[in-house]
Amino acid sequence: MITLAVDTSVTTTSVALLEEDDTLAELFIHTGRNHAEVLLPAIERLLGSVGVEKGQIDLFAVTVGPGSFTGLRVGTSTVKGLAFVLQKPVVGVCTLDALALNVPHPDAPVTICPMVDAGRGEVYTALYLPSGPDAYEKTLQECVVRPGEFLGSINGEVVFLGGGAEKHRKLINNVLPDRSSFAPSRFNHVRACAVGIVGRKRFRNGDISDIITLTPDYLRTSYATEVD
Numbered sequence: 001m002i003t004l005a006v007d008t009s010v011t012t013t014s015v016a017l018l019e020e021d022d023t024l025a026e027l028f029i030h031t032g033r034n035h036a037e038v039l040l041p042a043i044e045r046l047l048g049s050v051g052v053e054k055g056q057i058d059l060f061a062v063t064v065g066p067g068s069f070t071g072l073r074v075g076t077s078t079v080k081g082l083a084f085v086l087q088k089p090v091v092g093v094c095t096l097d098a099l100a101l102n103v104p105h106p107d108a109p110v111t112i113c114p115m116v117d118a119g120r121g122e123v124y125t126a127l128y129l130p131s132g133p134d135a136y137e138k139t140l141q142e143c144v145v146r147p148g149e150f151l152g153s154i155n156g157e158v159v160f161l162g163g164g165a166e167k168h169r170k171l172i173n174n175v176l177p178d179r180s181s182f183a184p185s186r187f188n189h190v191r192a193c194a195v196g197i198v199g200r201k202r203f204r205n206g207d208i209s210d211i212i213t214l215t216p217d218y219l220r221t222s223y224a225t226e227v228d
Contacts, residue, residue, distance in 0.1 A: 001019070001020060001058045001059060001200070002017065002018070002019055002052065002056055002057050002058050002059070003017070003018040003019075003057070003058065003059045003060070003061055003196045003199060003200055004016075004017055004043070004046075004047075004057045004059075004060050004061070004079075004082075004196075005017075005018065005060075005061040005062070005093075005192040005193065005195040005196030005199060006039070006043075006060070006061070006062045006063070006075050006078070006079050006192060006195065007062070007063045007075065007095070007098065007190045007191070007192045007195050008035040008039060008063070008068075008071040008072065008074050008075035009063040009065065009066075009067030009068060009071055009072055009075070009095040009116070009190055010067050010068050010071060010095075010116060010117075010163060010189075010190070011030065011032060011068075011071075011163075012028065012029060012030045012189050012190070013027075013028075013029040013031075013035050013038050013039055013042060014026065014027065014028045014029070014189070014190060014191055014192035014195075015027050015039070015042045015043050015046050015192050016046070016191070016192035016193040016195070016196050017046055017047065017050060017052060017196075018193065018196040018197070018200070020200070021196075021197055021200060023193040023196070024050050024052070025046050025049050025050045026046075026191070026192055026193050027042045027045060027046050027192075028189070028191065028192075029042060030189070035070070035071045035074040035075065036074050039074060039075065039078055040078065043078075043082075054082065054086060055086060057082075057086065057088055058088060058089075059088060059089055059090075059091065059199065059200065059203055060079045060082065060083045060088060060089070060090045060091070060199075061090075061091045061092075061093055061195050061196050061198070061199025061200070061203075062075050062076055062079040062090065062091075062092060062093065062195070062199075063075060063092075063093050063094070063095045063098060063190060063195055064076055064092035064093065064094070064095075064214065064215070064216050064217050065094070065095055065216045065217035065218055065219065066094075066095055066096070066116060066118070066124035066142060066144070066217060066218060066219045067095050067116055067124070067216075069216070069218060072216035072218070073216060076092070076214060076215065076216055080211055080214060083211055084211055089203065089208050089209075089211075090208070090209045090211050090214060091199040091200075091202045091203050091207065091208060091209055092209045092214055092217075093195050093198045093199050093202070094126075094142055094198075094217070095116060095124070095190060096114045096116065096124065096125065096126045096142050097126075097136075097138070097198050098190050098191070098194040098195045098198050099114035099116070099161065099162050099190050099194070100112045100114045100126070100128045100136050100161075101136070101194040101197060101198060102114075102161060102183065102187040102190075102191065102194060103159055103161060103183055103187065105130050105132075105133055106130055106159070108157070109129065109130070109156070109157075110129075110130070110156065110157045110158065110159055111127055111128070111129060111139070111154060111155070111156055111157065111158045111159070112127070112128040112129070112130070112136060112158075112159050112161075113125060113126075113127055113128075113154065113158050113159065113160050113161075113165070114126065114128075114160075114161050114162045114165070115147075115160060115161070115162040115163070115164030115165040115168070116162050116163060116164050117163045117164040117167055118144050118164070118219075118220070121146055121147075122144050122145060122146050122147075123144070123145060123147055123162075123164035123165075123167075123168065124142060124143070124144050124164065124219060125140075125142070125143065125144075125145060125150070125164065126138055126140050126141060126142040126143065127139045127140035127154065142217075142219065143219070144219050144220050147164075147168045147171055147172065147175075148171060148175070151171070151172060151175040151176055152175060154176070154179075156179065157179050157181070158176060158179055158180050158181070159181050159182070159183055160172055160180060160181070160182050160183070161182065161183035161187050161188055162188050163188055163189075165182065165188070166182075166185070166188055169182065
């Protein structure tokens, strides 16, 4: 199965092509939020680099939020358009699910806490526990919180990652001085290959999105434009 995965959830644009769970090619562009300008050319370049035609794509996976209002809208509308023309299935992927997958499977039990900056001093976040290679159990559903009010509720050792965690690193260290660690900065961005892996798992479980009703999940629509 060939999967085309797309992420435009925050400041980066990432596209990847996977055959089963193996990444054939991936493009990662960190030039700001000009997703509308770079996404389609990036997809064309990605497919051309490995000689795959659009008609060979079996599945589309795309981050649907939380994240940037404009970025999510560009990513979902682009993928929906391609999938509709090609009559292929689409799977929407939570941004935080894909971000959590950046953390290598730890040897000891540890909570994974991805954070995406939500503006207004808040972050989008969720909590995960490792449950196997490339697998995490979500123990707290995605939500929007103020870090100072949220951090004290987390038990045990915690690994933080994402732009929101980096922005609030000092606060995290103050609240959880002996229980917090941070993933390397290269893990702070969503990678489309992770979106593809999560999307394929959901597809195998029969969790396929309706191409007509698939829309971004902003978590707080009225404030969404503030993180654009």
